[in-house]
Amino acid sequence: MKLQEIIDSLSLKVENPSADLNREVKGAYVSDMLSDVMGNAKDGFLWITIQVHINTIAVASLKNLSGIILVNSRVPAEDTLKKAIEENIPIMTTPLPAFDLVGMLYSLGLRCR
Amino acid sequence: MNSSEGVFFLTGKDFKNAGAASSNLKGILEGMGIPDATIRRVAIAAFEAEMNTIIYAVAGMMNYFITPEMIKIRIQDMGSGIPDIDQAMKEGYSTAPDYIREMGFGSGMGLPNIKRNADTLTINSIVGEGTTVEFIINLTPGD
Secondary structure, eight states: OBHHHHHHHTTOEESOTTSOOOOBOOEEEEOSOHHHHHHHOOTTEEEEESOOSTHHHHHHHHTTOSEEEEOTTOOOOHHHHHHHHHHTOOEEEOSSOHHHHHHHHHHTTOOOO | OOOEEEEEEEETTOTTSTTHHHHHHHHHHHHTTOOHHHHHHHHHHHHHHHHHHHHHEEEEEEEEEEOSSEEEEEEEEEEOOOSOHHHHTSTTOOOOOHHHHHTTOOSSOHHHHHHHHOSEEEEEEETTTEEEEEEEEEOOTTO
């Protein structure tokens, strides 16, 4: 499924629209612990989290994730957004809590394996 | 395939640049045509070791040695050291302070993630002096 389709379906706000939104999303992983994501997320996965600091971009980049969705109306820190633009990592935001958002992603067909 | 080696310097508590050494290393491996599956393993292990230095040490360095047979990474830090390495290897065990945990570190998965992704892992630590983590990921002939 293309990232842009997910953004449209769930009315996500894209914080850095210059990033490539046409990429293929192969699954999703939800966690606020960075090593958990390093160990368990896979190539092309979306990452759902409340973490907004800059180190999330390093994780997303190293893991070739397709993007980060910040839940509960969290917004990326200024330096996080700057790094996301540099590294071409899409950051999306939503007022929904993680539970609801993940339920919707699951309904769209995304899985974590 | 050519061989390559180099070093990155790491500064403790420099969270702004944390992950940069691992990202640079990943770029080097991609440029050398190392297989994606191998790069994924190196990236996980290198990031965890890099973050340990950022979180727990004053400073450190990451040396890498790439040969046709293997990728060897050595991270030496000037840090607090690990009193009990067996305990530190246990999944879920962490000594990270609260502010580090709030950033999503300190889940006690760092060293286990390195072990899981490396073919060999060696940890030497002296309390009050520092820790050296060295791991090897083998390259199969033909890669």
